Amino acid sequence: MNKFTEDDLKKELETKEYEYGFYTDIESDTFPVGLNEDIVRAISKKKEEPEWMTEWRLEAFRIWQAMEEPDWANVNYEKPNFQDISYYSAPNKKPKYESLDEVDPELLDTFSKLGISLDEQKKLAGVAVDVVMDSVSVATTFKETLAEKGIIFCSISEAIQKHPELVKKYIGSVVPQKDNFYAALNSAVFSDGSFCYIPKGVRCPMELSTYFRINQAGTGQFERTLVVADEGSYVSYLEGCTAPMRDENQLHAAVVELIALDDAEIKYSTVQNWYPGNAEGKGGVFNFVTKRGLCEKNAKISWTQVETGSAVTWKYPSCVLKGDHSIGEFYSIAVTNNYQQADTGTKMIHLGKNTRSTIISKGISAGKSQNSYRGLVQINSRAENARNFSQCDSLLMGNQCGAHTFPYIEAKNKTAQVEHEATTSKIGEDQIFYCNQRGIDTEKAIALIVNGFSKEVLNKLPMEFAVEAQKLLEISLEGSVG
Amino acid sequence: MSLKDKLLSSFFVFEDQVDVNNDVHKLRNEALKLFEAKGFPTKKDEAWKYTSLNSLLKEDYSIFPKKEEALEYKEVKKYFIHDIDTYTIVFVDGIYASHLSQTTHDKFHACLMSSALTKTQYKPIIDNYFNKIAPKDSSLNALNTAFSKEGAFIYIPKNVMVDKPIQILNFSTGNESALLIQPRNLVVVEENSHVQIIERHQSLTENPVLTNSVTEIFAEKRAMVDYYKIQNDKASASLIDNTFIEQQQESNCAVHTFSLGGKLTRNNLNFYQKGEYIDSTLKGVTIIEGKQHVDHNTLVHHAQPNCESHQDYKGIYDDKSVGVFNGKVYVEKVAQKINAYQSNNNILVDDKATINSKPQLEIFADDVRCSHGCTIGQLDEEALFYLKSRGIPEKEGKALLMYAFANNVLESVKIPELKKRINLLIAKKLNVDLGFDL
Numbered sequence: 008m009n010k011f012t013e014d015d016l017k018k019e020l021e022t023k024e025y026e027y028g029f030y031t032d033i034e035s036d037t038f039p040v041g042l043n044e045d046i047v048r049a050i051s052k053k054k055e056e057p058e059w060m061t062e063w064r065l066e067a068f069r070i071w072q073a074m075e076e077p078d079w080a081n082v083n084y085e086k087p088n089f090q091d092i093s094y095y096s097a098p099n100k101k102p103k104y105e106s107l108d109e110v111d112p113e114l115l116d117t118f119s120k121l122g123i124s125l126d127e128q129k130k131l132a133g134v135a136v137d138v139v140m141d142s143v144s145v146a147t148t149f150k151e152t153l154a155e156k157g158i159i160f161c162s163i164s165e166a167i168q169k170h171p172e173l174v175k176k177y178i179g180s181v182v183p184q185k186d187n188f189y190a191a192l193n194s195a196v197f198s199d200g201s202f203c204y205i206p207k208g209v210r211c212p213m214e215l216s217t218y219f220r221i222n223q224a225g226t227g228q229f230e231r232t233l234v235v236a237d238e239g240s241y242v243s244y245l246e247g248c249t250a251p252m253r254d255e256n257q258l259h260a261a262v263v264e265l266i267a268l269d270d271a272e273i274k275y276s277t278v279q280n281w282y283p284g285n286a287e288g289k290g291g292v293f294n295f296v297t298k299r300g301l302c303e304k305n306a307k308i309s310w311t312q313v314e315t316g317s318a319v320t321w322k323y324p325s326c327v328l329k330g331d332h333s334i335g336e337f338y339s340i341a342v343t344n345n346y347q348q349a350d351t352g353t354k355m356i357h358l359g360k361n362t363r364s365t366i367i368s369k370g371i372s373a374g375k376s377q378n379s380y381r382g383l384v385q386i387n388s389r390a391e392n393a394r395n396f397s398q399c400d401s402l403l404m405g406n407q408c409g410a411h412t413f414p415y416i417e418a419k420n421k422t423a424q425v426e427h428e429a430t431t432s433k434i435g436e437d438q439i440f441y442c443n444q445r446g447i448d449t450e451k452a453i454a455l456i457v458n459g460f461s462k463e464v465l466n467k468l469p470m471e472f473a474v475e476a477q478k479l480l481e482i483s484l485e486g487s488v489g
Numbered sequence: 490m491s492l493k494d495k496l497l498s499s500f501f502v503f504e505d506q507v508d509v510n511n512d513v514h515k516l517r518n519e520a521l522k523l524f525e526a527k528g529f530p531t532k533k534d535e536a537w538k539y540t541s542l543n544s545l546l547k548e549d550y551s552i553f554p555k556k557e558e559a560l561e562y563k564e565v566k567k568y569f570i571h572d573i574d575t576y577t578i579v580f581v582d583g584i585y586a587s588h589l590s591q592t593t594h595d596k597f598h599a600c601l602m603s604s605a606l607t608k609t610q611y612k613p614i615i616d617n618y619f620n621k622i623a624p625k626d627s628s629l630n631a632l633n634t635a636f637s638k639e640g641a642f643i644y645i646p647k648n649v650m651v652d653k654p655i656q657i658l659n660f661s662t663g664n665e666s667a668l669l670i671q672p673r674n675l676v677v678v679e680e681n682s683h684v685q686i687i688e689r690h691q692s693l694t695e696n697p698v699l700t701n702s703v704t705e706i707f708a709e710k711r712a713m714v715d716y717y718k719i720q721n722d723k724a725s726a727s728l729i730d731n732t733f734i735e736q737q738q739e740s741n742c743a744v745h746t747f748s749l750g751g752k753l754t755r756n757n758l759n760f761y762q763k764g765e766y767i768d769s770t771l772k773g774v775t776i777i778e779g780k781q782h783v784d785h786n787t788l789v790h791h792a793q794p795n796c797e798s799h800q801d802y803k804g805i806y807d808d809k810s811v812g813v814f815n816g817k818v819y820v821e822k823v824a825q826k827i828n829a830y831q832s833n834n835n836i837l838v839d840d841k842a843t844i845n846s847k848p849q850l851e852i853f854a855d856d857v858r859c860s861h862g863c864t865i866g867q868l869d870e871e872a873l874f875y876l877k878s879r880g881i882p883e884k885e886g887k888a889l890l891m892y893a894f895a896n897n898v899l900e901s902v903k904i905p906e907l908k909k910r911i912n913l914l915i916a917k918k919l920n921v922d923l924g925f926d927l
Contacts, residue, residue, distance in 0.1 A: 401850075406822055406825070406853075406855045409853040410852045411850060411851045411852065412861070414846075414848060414863070417844070418843065418865045420837070421839055421867060423837065424864075425866070426863070428860070429859075429860060429861050430859065431857060432859075
């Protein structure tokens with residue numbers, strides 16, 4: 008039998024279609040395309056929102072109209088036509104399930120294809136999944152267990168109905184409507200998202216998790232997530248994404264706001280695997296996300312992300328270290344292949360005394376992709392004894408891709424200690440040779456080396472996610488080294 | 490009238506002073522059009538994010554200084570590196586001062602841009618090199634090109650080892666209430682040749698001076714160029730230095746920049762590597778205080794395989810001073826086996842001082858070794874305590890540590906007398922009486 012060579016593998020991978028590219032046929036209740044004040048009002052009405060929320064959305068819409076789409080990022084793409092998008096799509100039968108049996112079997116089938124069987128998750132992983140499919144949450148599990156502890160974990164629309172005082176207080180407090188073009192758009196039209204509130208001193212007993220999917224053709228996904236950890240509480244929040252295959256580009260403009268009050272800790276992990284487009288760079292999701300967390304005194308926010316999907320990614324999970332002694336962390340792996348473009352990084356804004364931040368960013372580029380790290384570390388004049396450590400490593404596979412680093416470092420306090428280092432390298436032939444010599448074939452050797460390269464970040468992921476992330480890394484990269 | 494309008498309207502006056510029937514004048518006209526379209530850079534330009542020219546542009550500069558001031562050698566002697574023999578080219582208010590200069594036409598040519606632009610002997614060189622690497626889209630380069638008339642012209646033919654360093658000094662006298670000077674230098678070093686150049690801008694007055702200088706350096710095969718910039722000017726003087734270096738195969742170029750004074754200093758230093766096995770070095774020490782502002786903007790463009798580049802910038806910032814470092818390494822797809830290193834270390838001495846650093850990498854080749862590091866920190870308290878415990882007073886101890894911090898850069902200065910001079914300047918800057926000849 009012929010040996011399965013690297014070229015074969017390469018071929019197989021190039022022709023390999025997106026595994027999760029399927030389309031669930033659930034009748035959707037979709038709005039006409041286009042965006043104007045009436046659409047914004049209609050979204051708000053559809054969701055039976057109170058007056059203040061409608062006004063808040065309209066204000067955002069007016070701000071958005073006056074803004075221009077930013078083009079400073081190191082990415083090239085055809086700008087989406089915002090009047091060509093339908094801004095609301097909800098599964099038609101808007102069910103509220105108490106148990107899994109009631110869920111549309113077709114939907115369950117979709118999840119099992121994704122490898123996220125709900126009951127398995129329920130039993131084995133102890134994860135409460137607030138499933139978001141095309142913008143409206145259709146299943147929430149473990150709600151009772153959480154409710155006992157006083158934890159609120161529900162869709163944001165539900166939160167607007169049931170806990171308006173909390174939503175009103177915190178929404179837009181970290182990412183204001185006027186923050187940037189996509190945040191303004193999201194504020195105006197967000198369809199749904201998750202809301203989470205951990206009361207004082209409560210340690211959330213399980214990992215909270217949301218799966219995002221884009222399902223309906225031509226619909227934008229505008230998620231809004233708000234996580235509030237009250238004094239002394241702890242929560243670990245998981246967010247994972249897969250999207251079915253689509254030919255036209257789809258827009259995803261989410262906003263995530265985290266608020267960690269005094270002594271609280273939030274751990275936010277993301278695995279992003281939106282459809283990246285095919286090998287010719289056709290199709291794929293545009294991922295323009297604004298994520299930001301606010302740390303009060305002694306609070307800690309930790310962002311961990313594994314980015315393997317999307318045609319264009321534009322994402323900077325940030326921490327505002329407002330309180331004294333607060334801590335911000337950012338761990339990221341960004342993998343780009345074929346014609347993917349990623350411009351991602353973080354912002355660490357040090358305002359309080361003795362604040363600390365750590366940035367570990369690993370970029371892996373293969374194929375004809377472009378991978379950029381863009382980060383800001385800002386030490387303000389009152390941030391005594393602020394400390395930052397940043398490390399950005401890039402791994403290049405093949406000579407068609409590019410790796411870029413744009414770190415901005417601004418220090419205005421003499422007691423600041425900032426360290427930044429970056430390296431760019433490729434997988435050494437000697438490393439592969441060594442593995443070969445020990446009986447590990449080239450394909451496995453690459454997986455091994457990439458795994459080692461990303462280990463610092465993978466280690467930060469919760470168990471279940473780490474496994475999935477490793478799998479994703481392998482799918483995205485195998486065979487991309489010639 | 491804004492400075493831009495003033496410059497545009499005085500171009501007609503300028504045309505009376507130069508030969509308008511040659512190719513260079515075409516370049517001037519094109520450049521003027523570009524400057525007219527783009528104007529001065531503002532903070533909205535990414536490359537000028539941390540440096541504003543606004544405070545400089547409001548002065549009413551005279552663009553055509555009056556005739557040369559009679560400047561005695563003894564008045565300016567201290568600004569020369571006089572303990573070694575050198576060739577010197579001196580300009581006073583942008584005009585060549587022959588009595589202070591010592592130039593040559595013997596084995597090589599060290600003369601004036603004004604004569605190089607008119608003499609037929611130099612025409613092939615001007616045609617080949619003038620304005621060839623200065624980026625056409627930069628408005629400050631364009632402004633300099635539009636008014637290019639005077640500066641140093643250095644041409645070293647093949648296989649010449651220049652026996653002594655060449656000094657280029659620019660003095661401004663305060664003859665004008667505010668002066669804008671735009672020197673235009675061209676250095677061409679042919680195959681296997683070797684030259685060392687020291688450049689200094691010095692104001693002798695409290696009147697505001699703005700220098701917008703453009704220097705183009707061409708290093709042909711196996712050429713060696715050693716360039717030192719001393720920037721220790723008065724608090725009223727500002728400098729925008731644009732230096733562009735093109736290197737051919739196996740050449741070796743190093744630029745050391747010592748920024749120790751001046752109101753606003755902006756160094757645009759670009760290296761373009763056009764051959765294989767090239768070595769480029771960019772080093773700098775910045776020690777400033779008060780409200781001074783120093784901005785280093787570097788680019789190393791690797792276009793061919795097997796090359797190296799080294800960047801090392803150290804900064805010490807006191808009072809309300811502002812330091813900016815924006816270093817960029819660009820590696821093209823074909824430029825495999827590159828070794829690029831970039832390091833930027835900073836010490837903030839005062840709470841009001843600011844440092845903005847942006848070490849940037851853009852890499853399109855996979856088999857490269859590129860790394861950069863950036864730190865911001867303080868002097869090591871324990872080291873200081875150790876020195877104090879050995880009887881070294883705090884001030885001297887601090888100075889010693891700062892000197893050690895900057896030593897990496899100083900070590901590679903190849904002219905011993907210059908090194909000594911810079912040591913003295915640093916000692917003076919740190920307000921100590923240490924010779925550092927330890």
